[in-house]
Amino acid sequence: MMLRSLLGSACKTNASRTHFLAALSRFSFFSSFAANPRLHNHMLSPNRSRQPNELNDSNQRGLYFSTAEFNSTVEESLQKWCKIFTNRKISEPLESIANILASVLKTNNLGEVYKHRKLVLSDLQVQNVNAMCEKRLQQMPVQYIIGEWDFRDINLKLRPPVFIPRPETEMLVEIALQDIKTRNVERVLELCCGSGAISCSLLHAVKNLSAVTIDISPDACRLCAENAHILSLTDRMQIENCAVKDFSSDDMFDVIISNPPYVLTGDMKDLQPEILLYEDVEALDGGADGLDVVKQIFTLASRHLNPSGSLFLEVDLSHPRLIRDLLADGGEDLTLLATHEDLAGETRFVQIIKKQETST
Ligand SMILES: C[S@@+](CC[C@H](N)C(=O)[O-])C[C@H]1O[C@@H](n2cnc3c(N)ncnc32)[C@H](O)[C@@H]1O
Structure with missing residues (x-):
């Protein structure tokens, strides 16, 4: 986890x-x-x-x-x-x-x-x-x-209660970057941006990339804006304080990326005291199965992901199988393309694409 x-x-x-x-x-x-x-x-x-x-x-x-x-x-x-x-x-x-x-x-x-x-x-x-x-x-x-921490090759300002970026998420960025570079993606949407670790890293790595980032927490949006400013990324980043379910735009994206809250509510009590005392619970608690916000992301991706685009998510160990079944059974036009392991060999990242039209 x-x-x-x-x-x-x-x-x-x-x-x-x-x-x-x-x-x-x-x-x-x-x-x-x-x-x-x-x-x-x-x-x-x-x-x-x-x-x-x-x-x-x-x-x-x-x-x-x-x-x-x-x-x-x-x-x-x-x-x-x-x-x-x-x-x-x-x-x-x-x-x-x-x-x-x-x-x-x-x-x-x-x-x-x-x-x-x-x-x-x-x-x-x-x-x-x-x-x-x-x-x-x-x-x-x-x-x-x-008040600061390095994430990949950038330094981020940090303050409570905005979620502290974890080393695992560097891997999510790496996986997305490969796709972004291969397909020359120019615009990404990051959901649940927190301090801006993911978007700032992506924009820092790819100079012609721009990002729309959203977070439900005003504290997170403020900190994300500060980090973007310090890293001279403001011109390429649009930050919106809104919930995933309320995101409203006519735009379509080639890449959507997120490290959403995904801890199962039942697991919350087992987290380190440091986390429970200082980090925003809303940044962590993903509901009974940990998939509350993830499911909202699927609905959003269904509307805003280009037909050839990819959705990259960091999730709980228990989620890749659940997500595969959910998308296979569910109403969204999405399917699980690939899973990726973290450095500890645990399956933590999923890549999801639009279901491809089958010709009859
Ligand atoms: C696990 S943190 C990830 C932060 C950042 N992406 C990172 O990796 O460091 C999850 C973030 O999701 C935000 N969040 C929680 N529920 C949300 C929702 N329904 N809509 C948008 N953002 C949400 C929290 O405020 C928090 O900043």
């Missing part, structure tokens, strides 16, 4: 993931001598000051040698907060603090955190790290805390 882990790949880009994994192993090496003050003396600087949070957390007392009296280094901060998060049962503790430190160091490459491990954080940086980590202790997703 799409929400196995909120951090997903735990890194903001695939490239940084490689650096990060390498760095991680080195961090664990450094942690073996973290308790020895002498090894760290060369990192001390005159402007080190007391960290308020250091003594507040009883789990941390006595763990680190210098941080009660001096600002910590990047490495010490990473170790300290990783330990606190672990003790407080915050998910993905190391990834969380690594991303927070990267943000404070103004980089989106986690390898840079390792590179600057000996840097002594300034008072302001310590305050920022502490404030962000306090939010993480409240189970706020790290993407909301740092």
Whole structure:
């Protein structure tokens, strides 16, 4: 299911993931001598000051040698907060603090955190790290805390309660892009755009492509517009705040794409607390069978998909078979053409086309 882990790949880009994994192993090496003050003396600087949070957390007392009296280094901060998060049962503790430190160091490459491990954080940086980590202790997703996240090769602004794009959806974009490039598609319709991850990526990748995007949430539409603006895509993107069932247009599209809400209502309670506390329920809950909005998308696609066009959807694992049967039995003039697996080998993406006229 799409929400196995909120951090997903735990890194903001695939490239940084490689650096990060390498760095991680080195961090664990450094942690073996973290308790020895002498090894760290060369990192001390005159402007080190007391960290308020250091003594507040009883789990941390006595763990680190210098941080009660001096600002910590990047490495010490990473170790300290990783330990606190672990003790407080915050998910993905190391990834969380690594991303927070990267943000404070103004980089989106986690390898840079390792590179600057000996840097002594300034008072302001310590305050920022502490404030962000306090939010993480409240189970706020790290993407909301740092206010941005990479998706494919673009960076998106993020804020609650707009859905955080998941790594799986990068695959949906990749599948659609192949079709868009092969058929020289010039215009797409994205339903349920959220932060604009899918449309912004498509338009960023194909310079003559334009998109109509819609979402029921005003917050999502605003954020999508901001992201389109930052990425200089505004001229090619039309954003409408409306529900799938209310979409009204005379236009036809060669590609319709969506990552709609598709979690089965019965599965909602099993989602991570981070998701339930901070993300819009309406972005996730797809009704009893998870197909409430998907069925509305079929009705819309029936009207707005060109005869040679394709509808690309990300769905729950249980859906491809249901969708095949639904379209075979139902009144829509659509049929399931293909399914695609995600990187974990699970069937998560469907490509749907108009039923072809059979000559008699
Ligand atoms: C799973 S999120 C996907 C967001 C974005 N496409 C992404 O992949 O990051 C689903 C989005 O659908 C929107 N949504 C939910 N029900 C909708 C409806 N009936 N019509 C239009 N948008 C809807 C939510 O506001 C949310 O932004």
